[in-house]
Amino acid sequence: MNPNVSRDRLGWPALAVIVAVFGLAPLFVSDFFLSVILTKALWLGVAAASLIFLAAYGGMVSLAQVGLYGVAGMAYANLVLADGGSPAAWDPWLAVIGALVITTAVGLGFGLIAARSEGIYFLMITLAFSVLVFYFFSQVTQLSGFGGVNNLDLPGLVGDTVSNPAPRYLITLAVAVAVFVGLRGLSRTAFGLGLQGVRDEPARMRALGFDVIRHRTIAFGVAALIAGVAGILSVWYNRRISPGSINLAQTIDILIIAVIGGLYRLEGAWIGALAYALIDNYSREWVPQVGNILGPARFNTIIGLIFLIIVLVSPGGLVGIWENVRDRLRGRRRGGGTPTTTTTAGPEGGPAPGTVN
């Protein structure tokens, strides 16, 4: 499947306004909203961004991202002072570096194997990787403790998150912005352009002398690093990690976030994550109880239905819906009649007619 990556870019002024609004959020919203909605959405967005980066620029829909962020989270949890896990007690910042190095190495290993397959095979192999990581940590209780690893030591910069969650929120925001800008910048470099060439025309790229598998593997390594960052942020958010938090359900949640937001644009990651966090929290209040089938306890049914509807109606996700609506409005303003040639998020997975970013 060659995703049609949108040609539009979020302009710098728009990005600056959004970051400013989010940066000032601690002044306006409650601590609860700041932690449970915004902070969570930001780190979920980073995880989804690693998936979208691979899908949009590499044409690889990877389900291994949760497995990889689990590796990072578990590595961090075992390296710092915590209840359960290994007895190591590193400085938290050193542990962050260690965890990211481990995750990137594991990701490059996964990538080396998975990069040789593509399309739906890639999806299945990476899904198998992710579930195997989950089973690994379930089995090896030396690393995952019996009830997970709890009370992780956080860097001093984060401070006490209960009395003042703002520092953690601002750090998460800064990291998310850095990830967004970094990945977007990477897509413009020679490597990023080569990756998009590999996505669209692997045979031609090979004929031009590009090492297709190496390109894919390195892209997978980059995505693993980003997934690792998300893993660190997630354990800072939860202050604990257990095998149950990196299982298939979580794997699918990240996929759902990416698809709801839109698989073909990086911004979609955070839009999807925000939507997910809001639904997660507030659906319990307005969803009616219908027998045993629907109700506040049936969150997965609701999110599954939303996911299903999005996939059926608009594979471009919320971003795709927005772009379609906007293009249609623009077409009408120009006098209608003329078919819009700028439609970007094509609903079909058909051949991408050379949409290079």
Added chain:
Amino acid sequence: MPETVDSSSGGDVQPSGEAGDGQATGGADRAREPARAGTRWSLKRVAPAVLVAAVLLFLVIKAADDLRQFSIVTLNGLTLAALYFVVASGFTLIFGLMRVVNMAHGSLYLLGGYFALKMQETWFQEDTGLNLSLSGTSDAEYGLFGWLVPLLLATLIIGFLGVAMQQVFLRWNQGQDLRQALITIALSVILADQMLAAYGGISKDIAAPTAWPTSITLPGDVRFGFFRGVIVLGAALLIGLVLWLVIKRTRFGKIVRAGVDDRDMVSALGINVNLVFAGAFFIGAMLAGFGGVLGGTMISLAPGQDTAFLLNSLIVVIIGGMGSLGGAAIGALALGLVDSYADVYLIFGDTDLTNYSILVTFALLVGVLAVRPLGLFGRPA
């Protein structure tokens, strides 16, 4: 080898331009492969052979050590493999013909088991008194029909459910493999949650007929569960045989085989492909439901089993090669035996590594993919 296989992705071969479809060009490359394989990749041929020989030697030593334990572990592996095969053969059939990765296959498996359990409980349970069991298994007695009727009905219902799923959600977007996978993932999320709501989180099992013996004694004083050793193994062999006959000997099988090779040509020849697709989905889903009833009697039914069997099916077909029945059999055997040996034999002196047995499964997967990226029997689509 990797270069030749991967050069299969010129996306301009077929109008649909899907990554999977584009692999048609790989056929020509693979035809040239054996000529080169002898010279350039000899190490890649030798290394796996040496590894397999080493593993076999290790197992022979273990077998000589304690033959009785070895027989039981092997039987365990074989019966697991039988169950994996039943479930994965449905998965691979659907994929081979339609290029649909049915991520809800595990959900169909679990749903089949729960349906059979429900039928058994409501229709065949004879009250034997207080029914005070906590584990969900009752002490009720069941006749042969108390197991067979739920088995057949649940299997059929799951078959029809599979067809409904295909007709409603998958028929109109044929060829968009990623979108179809996402749709089935969404369905599996919903189904898993609904099953949790309807049947609860406690592990339950389906009762085998009371008249059946609990175990059989094999030569060498090896005692093994009757249901596991006879029924599951027998059912898997029977299903394998029937599937093989259907695919090799019947008109339907011919169409399926032709469809696996070239769907467009088959439909161009005037065959009602939609009907064949529905039939394949019916059989594939039935196999998942059937496996669910077998698994529910042999192991148990619990939330999470759907994931476990989806993963098992994935690994089996990734190892064996997508769309190949023989590959599913080999893959299931490899996975079942490796699982069961790794759970027991990973003890070296004082160091107990059985905790890490999942890594052996992982190594199996990686090892096969490193040598054959499309699986042992996989061919470029």
